[in-house]
Amino acid sequence: MPTRTLAKKKTTRPAPKPKPANQAAKREARVSAIKFASLYPLYVQKAEKKGRTKEEVDQVIAWLTGYKGASLKRAIDFGIDLETFFAKAPQFNPNAKLIKGVVCGVRVEEIEHPLMQKIRYLDKLIDELAQGKKMESILRQ
Numbered sequence: 672m673p674t675r676t677l678a679k680k681k682t683t684r685p686a687p688k689p690k691p692a693n694q695a696a697k698r699e700a701r702v703s704a705i706k707f708a709s710l711y712p713l714y715v716q717k718a719e720k721k722g723r724t725k726e727e728v729d730q731v732i733a734w735l736t737g738y739k740g741a742s743l744k745r746a747i748d749f750g751i752d753l754e755t756f757f758a759k760a761p762q763f764n765p766n767a768k769l770i771k772g773v774v775c776g777v778r779v780e781e782i783e784h785p786l787m788q789k790i791r792y793l794d795k796l797i798d799e800l801a802q803g804k805k806m807e808s809i810l811r812q
Contacts, residue, residue: 695784703754703786708747714797721801731796734810735789737762757789767792769811774798 714732715725733739737760738746746756757763767789771780774794782788799809 699784699787702790704752706750706752707756708750710753711747714793717797717801721803723800723803727800727806728797730806731800731809732793735764735767735793735796736760737764753790754786757786763789766811770795 711728715728718724718728729739729743732743736757738756739761742761751759768780770792772778772795774791777791779788779791779795782791796809
């Protein structure tokens with residue numbers, strides 16, 4: 672019986688996925704498209720778990736952005752994204768630059784992208800509220 676030689680099968684590896692030119696820009700675009708209305712209940716929930724109130728969350732948001740009462744409710748009801756929320760903020764607080772510290776392993780004062788920094792400022796204030804800090808300290812008074 673003749674012997675057959677088995678030819679080696681050529682194996683081809685799949686081409687490596689091209690890495691996005693700027694992953695940070697894509698991430699920032701995804702984050703900026705998040706609806707503020709989807710985050711607001713999470714902020715309230717976080718604060719309430721630690722014995723704080725929805726009114727205190729609203730006060731922190733008002734201090735940072737100028738959204739108060741009806742204007743905050745409209746921003747939530749209209750389902751605006753984070754980019755629009757911060758871009759159309761009635762009065763972004765000039766003392767926001769006094770907010771320092773770490774959120775999600777990143778120092779808020781070192782964030783270069785202005786929108787991402789504003790989002791992290793709000794995250795930091797909500798964290799401080801949930802940690803039980805005094806409102807005067809949170810609002811940098």
